[in-house]
Amino acid sequence: xxxxxxxxxxxxxxxxxxxxxxxxxxxxxxxxxxxxxxxxxxxxxxxxxxxxxxxxxxxxxxxxxxxxxxxxxxxxxxxxxxxxxxxxxxxxxxxxxxxxxxxxxxxxxxxxxxxxxxxxxxxxxxxxxxxxxxxxxxxxxxxxxxxxxxxxxxxxxxxxxxxxxxxxxxxxxxxxxxxxxxxxxxxxxxxxxxxxxxxxxxxxxxxxxxxxxxxxxxxxxxxxxxxxxxxxxxxxxxxxxxxxxxxxxxxxxxxxxxxxxxxx
Amino acid sequence: xxxxxxxxxxxxxxxxxxxxxxxxxxxxxxxxxxxxxxxxxxxxxxxxxxxxxxxxxxxxxxxxxxxxxxxxxxxxxxxxxxxxxxxxxxxxxxxxxxxxxxxxxxxxxxxxxxxxxxxxxxxxxxxxxxxxxxxxxxxxxxxxxxxxxxxxxxxxxxxxxxxxxxxxxxxxxxxxxxxxxxxxxxxxxxxxxx
Numbered sequence: 455x456x457x458x459x460x461x462x463x464x465x466x467x468x469x470x471x472x473x474x475x476x477x478x479x480x481x482x483x484x485x486x487x488x489x490x491x492x493x494x495x496x497x498x499x500x501x502x503x504x505x506x507x508x509x510x511x512x513x514x515x516x517x518x519x520x521x522x523x524x525x526x527x528x529x530x531x532x533x534x535x536x537x538x539x540x541x542x543x544x545x546x547x548x549x550x551x552x553x554x555x556x557x558x559x560x561x562x563x564x565x566x567x568x569x570x571x572x573x574x575x576x577x578x579x580x581x582x583x584x585x586x587x588x589x590x591x592x593x594x595x596x597x598x599x600x601x602x603x604x605x606x607x608x609x610x611x612x613x614x615x616x617x618x619x620x621x622x623x624x625x626x627x628x629x630x631x632x633x634x635x636x637x638x639x640x641x642x643x644x645x646x647x648x649x650x651x652x653x654x655x656x657x658x659x660x661x662x663x664x665x666x667x668x669x670x671x672x673x674x675x676x677x678x679x680x681x682x683x684x685x686x687x688x689x690x691x692x693x694x695x696x697x698x699x700x701x702x703x704x705x706x707x708x709x710x711x712x713x714x715x716x717x718x
Numbered sequence: 719x720x721x722x723x724x725x726x727x728x729x730x731x732x733x734x735x736x737x738x739x740x741x742x743x744x745x746x747x748x749x750x751x752x753x754x755x756x757x758x759x760x761x762x763x764x765x766x767x768x769x770x771x772x773x774x775x776x777x778x779x780x781x782x783x784x785x786x787x788x789x790x791x792x793x794x795x796x797x798x799x800x801x802x803x804x805x806x807x808x809x810x811x812x813x814x815x816x817x818x819x820x821x822x823x824x825x826x827x828x829x830x831x832x833x834x835x836x837x838x839x840x841x842x843x844x845x846x847x848x849x850x851x852x853x854x855x856x857x858x859x860x861x862x863x864x865x866x867x868x869x870x871x872x873x874x875x876x877x878x879x880x881x882x883x884x885x886x887x888x889x890x891x892x893x894x895x896x897x898x899x900x901x902x903x904x905x906x907x908x909x910x911x912x
Contacts, residue, residue: 470884470887511859515856520750521764535776669743
């Protein structure tokens with residue numbers, strides 16, 4: 455037998471728009487709903503379940519496997535779209551086909567040589583995904599968080615040349631370096647950078663290959679945010695750099711050298 | 719390891735009287751993953767999501783001048799994505815009316831305890847929803863927008879957003895709730911995989 459509807463469609467729709475129970479308590483416009491929730495445990499249970507579903511959907515919807523090499527494809531297409539149009543080309547002095555062919559062969563040869571050198575240089579380096587690098591750096595940072603200053607002060611002794619400090623970050627006074635033995639199978643060095651008020655940032659210089667494209671400079675916004683930590687990765691000097699900064703986005707931006715010209 | 723030479727992919731934008739360089743390559747590297755994920759959840763196919771992602775960054779490259787500050791880059795890219803997705807839907811064959819039905823009774827139905835959500839089954843369930851309901855739902859869960867923000871961005875009344883959101887959420891839960899044990903494919907979705 456059909457029962458009369460327990461709740462109005464307005465109540466049911468409102469429940470679905472909520473992000474948390476607190477929202478009902480703090481929004482005067484939702485006072486009638488707050489009252490209904492207080493009086494009706496079944497309605498309150500319904501909201502509980504909706505919020506649990508929402509949390510699961512929010513987590514699951516972002517979990518999408520991104521095709522390998524997508525960034526390269528996009529950048530390749532952008533480069534093509536950026537090529538001068540035929541009309542623009544007419545302003546360039548005309549070249550004889552043979553010299554153009556010769557020039558293209560030379561460019562192809564140089565490119566192939568660079569590729570061979572790159573393969574030789576990179577061969578043997580462990581390969582990690584950007585996500586793994588970010589997570590590894592976060593874990594290493596958290597493990598070391600309670601410890602006092604350790605390692606060698608940069609002011610008294612330079613770090614090994616194979617692991618230079620990133621030129622894109624501010625090298626603040628009191629920076630110390632130490633080797634990191636447990637960055638998976640990769641050789642790594644950590645620079646601990648004091649930020650004042652008891653906070654610090656750690657720059658990990660890792661000898662490895664990222665198996666997906668990383669930018670050649672730190673991104674303007676961190677790629678991972680967790681537990682008030684901002685984490686980002688990029689590549690340079692034949693290394694992958696990962697920085698973990700206490701204090702979130704603001705602290706992260708403060709240690710970048712050239713933010714005003716960058717966009718996230 | 720690929721290193722991109724970005725100097726020729728740089729646009730110039732007026733930011734409050736100051737000229738600042740906007741690097742499209744940096745935008746791609748920073749945002750291509752989330753743009754692809756968003757596109758995939760809307761389109762439901764890898765090929766369409768890739769095409770849409772490409773189109774988003776191509777448009778972003780052409781319209782860099784519209785981007786006013788670093789903080790709004792993500793939202794700006796999302797807006798481009800939504801616009802292209804809706805254009806794509808309009809171009810394609812209209813969806814049969816039968817598929818547009820969202821059972822009104824589902825809204826008032828019981829809300830079961832949540833189950834573990836398999837990301838592929840979630841995609842199949844999303845594809846079951848009409849485009850306008852799917853869009854609102856993805857904005858709610860992926861962008862974590864409020865219904866007021868969704869209404870503003872899609873330029874539709876708030877009541878319409880609330881109605882679509884509530885029905886889409888109820889439908890999605892119903893599709894993914896399984897009477898069998900957790901982890902099994904819900905009966906409604908059997909035969910729709912792959």
